[in-house]
Amino acid sequence: MSRDQRADDPVALQEALGSFVRAFGLHQPEATPCGRPIPVSEAHALSELAQEGELRQVELARRLRLQKSTVSRLVRQLSTRDWVERAPAPDDGRGVVLRLTAAGRRAAQNLAEARRKRFSRLLGSIPAHERSGVLHALDVMVEALDE
Structure with missing residues (x-):
């Protein structure tokens, strides 16, 4: 199959993306592609919180493109590691604000x-x-996925 024919073949896209996922290590959910023994979702959460300083839990869910219940479990895991602290949102008693602890900031820096x-x-x-x-x-891939 020529390169132009492959460009219109969804199986070729699937195979190429699958090869990338495996080569980059994304199929190993308990370690980051950079080799750290932490689930990828936790690494992404730490990165977002380190970048912003603090985030509402619902905003973290939006940024990570995860369900609220998944982020609740994720935050519990980060809290268990003493990497995240939760506080009531100052403007909404039902909302939760997340901040990195000192240990969480060190983990995020590493x-x-x-x-x-x-x-x-x-x-x-x-x-x-x-x-x-x-x-x-x-x-282009992200834009296509957002459609």
Whole structure:
């Protein structure tokens, strides 16, 4: 099958995406692609909270594209690790605001450093003339998934 024919074949997209998931390690949910022994969902939550300082739990669910009940379990796991603290939202007694603890900030910093190293190596392995195309393809995939 030619490259142009493959471009219109959903099976080719499925196989290529599956190969990427496995090569990047996304099929191993108990470890991050950068090799840290933490579930990927927890790593993403830590990253969002480190970036913002604090977030409402419903906003974290929106950003992670997870159900509220899934994020509730996730927050319980992070709290058990002493990485996140919960507080009532100041403007809404039913809302919950999440903040990283000191231990959570250290964990987030360690993850960020591991992620920076992994992505630096990955970017260095992509030929310079292909990099903008790779980033564009990822943007197009996210847009298509959002439809």
